[in-house]
Amino acid sequence: MSRHRNIGGWVAEAEEEFDDDYYLEHDDARLFEVGTRVMARFYDENEWYPGFIVGKTSGRYMVEFEGYEEDGAQETAVEDVEAIELSKANTEDKEGSSLGIDMDTYLSRLARIKDILGGQVGESDMNTALDLSQFDVEKAVSLLLDWIAHGKPGGELISPDKARKAPSTPSVTKSDSKKPQTPLAEKPSVTPKKGKSGGKMTPSSQTKKSQNISPVVNEMDGLGLGGHELGENDEGAVDEDAFDLVPEEESDGRETISLVVVGHVDAGKSTLNGHLLCLLGSVDQRTMHKYEKESKAIGKGSFAFAWVLDGHAEERERGVTIDVGVTHFKTDHRHVQLLDAPGHKDFVPSMISGAAQADAAILVIDGSTGEFESGFHSGGQTVEHAILVRSLGVQQMIVAVNKLDNVDYSKERYEQIQDELSRFLVKAGFRSSDVFFVPCSGFSGENLLRRQDARLTAWYDGPTLIELIDILRPPPRPVDLPLRLSISDVFKTQSMGSCVAGRIEAGTLAPGGQVLVRPGDLTANVRSVQRHGSKVGMAKAGDSVTVALVSIDFDQVQVGGFLCPPEAPMPMACSFLAQILLFDIQEPVTLGYQATMYLQSTNEPVVVSKMLCTVKKSTGEVLKKRPRALPKHTTAVVQLTCNRPICVETFNDYKQLGRFTLRESGNTIAAGTVMKLVS
Numbered sequence: 264m265s266r267h268r269n270i271g272g273w274v275a276e277a278e279e280e281f282d283d284d285y286y287l288e289h290d291d292a293r294l295f296e297v298g299t300r301v302m303a304r305f306y307d308e309n310e311w312y313p314g315f316i317v318g319k320t321s322g323r324y325m326v327e328f329e330g331y332e333e334d335g336a337q338e339t340a341v342e343d344v345e346a347i348e349l350s351k352a353n354t355e356d357k358e359g360s361s362l363g364i365d366m367d368t369y370l371s372r373l374a375r376i377k378d379i380l381g382g383q384v385g386e387s388d389m390n391t392a393l394d395l396s397q398f399d400v401e402k403a404v405s406l407l408l409d410w411i412a413h414g415k416p417g418g419e420l421i422s423p424d425k426a427r428k429a430p431s432t433p434s435v436t437k438s439d440s441k442k443p444q445t446p447l448a449e450k451p452s453v454t455p456k457k458g459k460s461g462g463k464m465t466p467s468s469q470t471k472k473s474q475n476i477s478p479v480v481n482e483m484d485g486l487g488l489g490g491h492e493l494g495e496n497d498e499g500a501v502d503e504d505a506f507d508l509v510p511e512e513e514s515d516g517r518e519t520i521s522l523v524v525v526g527h528v529d530a531g532k533s534t535l536n537g538h539l540l541c542l543l544g545s546v547d548q549r550t551m552h553k554y555e556k557e558s559k560a561i562g563k564g565s566f567a568f569a570w571v572l573d574g575h576a577e578e579r580e581r582g583v584t585i586d587v588g589v590t591h592f593k594t595d596h597r598h599v600q601l602l603d604a605p606g607h608k609d610f611v612p613s614m615i616s617g618a619a620q621a622d623a624a625i626l627v628i629d630g631s632t633g634e635f636e637s638g639f640h641s642g643g644q645t646v647e648h649a650i651l652v653r654s655l656g657v658q659q660m661i662v663a664v665n666k667l668d669n670v671d672y673s674k675e676r677y678e679q680i681q682d683e684l685s686r687f688l689v690k691a692g693f694r695s696s697d698v699f700f701v702p703c704s705g706f707s708g709e710n711l712l713r714r715q716d717a718r719l720t721a722w723y724d725g726p727t728l729i730e731l732i733d734i735l736r737p738p739p740r741p742v743d744l745p746l747r748l749s750i751s752d753v754f755k756t757q758s759m760g761s762c763v764a765g766r767i768e769a770g771t772l773a774p775g776g777q778v779l780v781r782p783g784d785l786t787a788n789v790r791s792v793q794r795h796g797s798k799v800g801m802a803k804a805g806d807s808v809t810v811a812l813v814s815i816d817f818d819q820v821q822v823g824g825f826l827c828p829p830e831a832p833m834p835m836a837c838s839f840l841a842q843i844l845l846f847d848i849q850e851p852v853t854l855g856y857q858a859t860m861y862l863q864s865t866n867e868p869v870v871v872s873k874m875l876c877t878v879k880k881s882t883g884e885v886l887k888k889r890p891r892a893l894p895k896h897t898t899a900v901v902q903l904t905c906n907r908p909i910c911v912e913t914f915n916d917y918k919q920l921g922r923f924t925l926r927e928s929g930n931t932i933a934a935g936t937v938m939k940l941v942s
Contacts (some may be wrong), residue, residue, distance in 0.1 A: 295344065296485065298370065301326065304343035313390075316344070329390070369393075372400050384757060385434060417864050518737045519598040519805050521766070523587075523617050523657070525626035525648040527638030528606035531585050531665045535705025536603050537571030539728070542712045543592050546571055565706065572603045583607050587617035589807070591795045594733040598795065600807050606644055611931065615651060615861045615924055620766045620807070623659040623735045624652045625728075628680055630702075631669040639687075646687070647931055650846065653692045654934030655922055658738075660688065660700045661731050668704040672718040677702050690845055699731050740804040745831035746770030746778070747912070747920060748810070749863040750824045753817075759791060759809070761817040763826070765864070766807045768919050773801040773828070778812075779829045780820055781910050786829060787815035824911045825864035835908040836874065836940040843882065843925065843935035844898050851892040858932060860903065862923040867909050869925070873902035902941060913937050 287828040295301060295316050302311045303326040315337050318325035325336040379400075384392075384407050391871055396402035439830050450849040483823045524532050540546055555567040563582060566573075572588035573579060588603035604614040604622060618624070626649060628635055638645040652660070670676045681700045686699050702723055703710040711728045714720050726734075752764040772778075775788050790811040792802050802808045812825070845852060856871040877886045880898040893899050914921030914936035 264929060281637065295324065295346070299346070299823045302345045303328070303337075303339050311345075329385075333722060336753055354890075356857050368865070369398065371405075372377050372398060375400050376403055377406070392799060412779060417507060419814070475547070502854075517593060517596055517598045519600070520735055520737045521600045521602065521621045521805070521807065522623050522732065522735070523602040523604055523621035523652065524625045524627060525604050525618065525644075525652060526606055527629065527643040527645045527648075528608070529585060529640065530606060530627040530629040530634075530645075531705045532606060532627045533569035533573050533588070533603055534566070535568075535665055535703070535711070536588075536590070536601060537568030538705050538708050539711050540571055540590060540592065541568065542708055543729075543839060545590070545592065568706070583610075583865070585610055586613050596733050597735065598736075599732060600795075604648075606648075608644060608929065611644075611647070611651075611926070611929075612861060612866060615655070616646065616864050618648075618655045618657065618898060619650045619861075619863050619919075619922070620749070621652065621655075621657055622738055622805070623661070624657045625661045625663055625732075626652075626684075627663045627705075628664050628684070630667045630676055631663045632676075634666070639683070648933070650691050650925065651689060651931060651934070654844070656919055658693070659697045659699075659735055660693055661701060661735075662688075663705075663728060664700065665701050665705050667702050667719070668707055668709065672702065672709075672723075674722045677723075699726075701728050701731055703725065703728055725823060737805065741769040741917070742771055742804045743745070744769040744804075744917065745828050746772055746826060747833060747917060748772065748778075748808075749825035749920075750822055750826065751864045753820050753822055756816075759793075759811040760813065761815070761820075762809050762811050763820060764807070764809045765826075767802055767804050768863075769804050769917055770828075771801055771803045772808065772810065774798075777829060778826045779832055780812075780815070781825050781827060781833050781835060782821075782908065783824065784832075785815050785819055787812040823863070834912065834940055835910055836942060837906070837908045838902060838904040838941040839911060839937050840875070840902050840939040840941060841923070841931045841935045841937050842878070842898065842900050845893055845895055845933045846931060848895045848932050850932075851894045852932070853892050858925040858927040860925055862909070862911065863920065865904045865909060867907075869899050869903045869905045872904040875900045875902065900938065911940065913939060 279434065279881060288518045295320060295459065297316055299316045299325075301314060301316060303314055303324075304311050312328045314326045314328035316324050317327045323338050323340055326339045326344065327336045373389055374391060388407065389403070392403040392406045393400075396406055460838065501603065524536055526532050537546070541551060551567070554570040555564065558564050558570060558579075560569045563579070565583055566579070569584075570579060571586055572590065574588075575585060577639075578585050584603060584605040584607075586605065586703070590601045590603070592599050592601065603615040603618040605611075606614075626645070627647060628645065629638060635645075637643055649660075662681075664677055664680050667677060668674070677700075684700075685698065689695055700856045701710065702719060705711070705718075709716050709719060710723075713727060746767070747769040748763075748765050748767050750765045753762075754764070755761050756900070772789065772792055774789050774791050778787055778789060779785070780787060790813045791798050792811075793799070793809040794802050794806050799808075812820075825833050852874075853872060853873055858869060858871075860867050874890055874893065876888045877890050877893065877897055877899045879886055895899075910922040914940075921937040923935055923937070924931055925935065
């Protein structure tokens with residue numbers, strides 16, 4: 264009776280379909296049993312990765328690669344599979360005598376570590392720890408526990424004698440060829456998606472995003488470890504040694520800027536972003552090869568670049584971005600946080616949460632015949648997105664006229680779009696000197712980093728997209744004000760513990776300090792601060808960070824809250840005066856009008872409880888007191904009231920925290936600023 268194993272939907276009949284005679288005909292081939300740890304070539308590339316044989320087919324092995332178990336097994340030719348030989352450094356002790364470790368013993372000890380630690384660490388890290396500890400299970404577990412508590416030194420475990428690379432190294436390249444260097448920009452890092460919101464900022468995600476960490480079983484009791492939390496000593500007091508006090512890094516001269524990418528649905532935003540990251544070196548060849556293969560398998564081959572940031576199954580199946588994807592990269596003069604916002608009308612709240620954290624914007628326009636018109640004239644999202652980003656404080660915009668390859672890089676088409684949008688954006692509040700147009704193709708990569716197509720170079724000699732990003736000006740940062748950090752995500756990790764992610768709108772933050780979480784008035788200690796994926800000694804206003812917190816009831820921390828100093832708490836109110844600008848609404852706003860207010864990552868139902876006056880937008884001059892109704896395009900001072908106190912600042916004190924938008928029945932009806940807190 265044959266054994267079966269379901270690997271990503273593929274069912275392997277492990278014994279009956281395997282043809283041993285095929286393998287005996289190959290001099291370089293060896294017979295491996297299911298469960299053997301091997302090195303295998305990834306498809307036709309010249310890179311080899313560690314993994315396990317999980318099945319056999321006629322003439323081929325099914326290999327599941329370490330660190331990529333969720334991707335399923337790959338069918339691999341026999342000549343592309345080799346045994347992993349335990350290195351001399353790991354098979355002999357300090358006196359040179361053999362440890363006598365064969366593969367079966369190695370796998371059994373690895374299984375024992377899995378039983379002890381459950382799902383707290385990955386299998387490749389277990390392999391590394393076991394090798395570094397000379398195959399001593401107790402020492403390996405101690406090493407892994409130390410890593411869980413204090414982080415992996417340098418991001419990876421390194422043998423003290425540096426005798427060899429651990430066999431769990433993600434890739435082994437059997438080639439001396441080097442990748443070409445990108446002349447303008449350095450290699451960025453892509454932030455992985457977490458939980459339901461996928462590492463993306465979703466204002467409607469008010470549910471707690473805590474991840475249960477597998478409990479350690481009783482075998483750990485023999486290691487002499489206490490049951491206190493990270494960041495506390497045996498007496499329950501805060502242990503300062505548990506904080507990651509990283510020396511403040513020297514500035515490399517680059518200023519940080521947050522850049523949100525917006526535009527009508529299907530304008531090619533995610534494809535443009537994904538291709539840009541590939542050209543910058545963020546996505547390796549193996550990953551891109553996998554995306555191309557998987558997207559073709561479901562009939563969406565042209566979406567391969569979009570999958571770099573669209574990682575959810577629903578996003579890939581539907582072909583639309585749902586949440587705001589986050590990534591980082593560097594140019595010559597800037598640290599850039601790129602926010603990939605959804606374009607579909609159903610996901611405007613997610614787009615607002617991303618735009619609220621942006622310093623500048625890229626408005627992506629589909630230059631194909633008829634597509635620009637559908638997004639701009641026919642109730643598309645081009646107009647709404649442009650108005651929203653301006654209302655949320657964005658002053659600089661790059662207009663990327665995308666998909667021009669569909670019209671043979673027509674100069675006339677580009678100039679038509681440029682003319683219409685220029686006039687509209689000036690009316691929306693942008694200065695013409697702060698709006699930059701660039702023709703490009705996100706799918707082919709033309710004019711993202713360089714120009715090559717003769718059809719474009721025949722008439723365009725302006726800057727590329729990356730060159731325009733490099734000259735964007737970061738706004739002034741209020742570093743001297745008390746700390747205000749808007750919480751956009753809440754999650755737990757195995758190495759850092761309880762974490763919040765968000766953007767520092769004012770002040771500074773460093774490990775070892777104490778913060779107040781509002782709403783809830785919970786105090787916590789800052790264990791570590793990560794910026795752009797690296798631990799830092801201090802982060803300041805304008806930085807998007809991940810903060811590890813200790814000594815707090817983490818279940819009470821929610822998206823939409825704020826971190827602030829205990830001595831200067833952020834004010835809370837359930838009623839405040841605001842100046843609002845009504846958009847192209849269908850019905851006038853009257854007393855008692857209900858809407859949803861979006862402020863940073865918070866969304867809260869509000870009611871228009873008072874209408875004080877209408878004012879002239881440009882001067883603030885009062886035009887009419889106590890109006891009975893507010894028609895479209897009216898600027899008015901009103902009092903808004905919500906059901907519970909929320910964290911809010913006045914526009915005069917904190918400009919970015921005093922801006923908000925109002926939406927009702929799926930439409931954005933107004934944008935406003937907080938003038939005064941009432942109660």
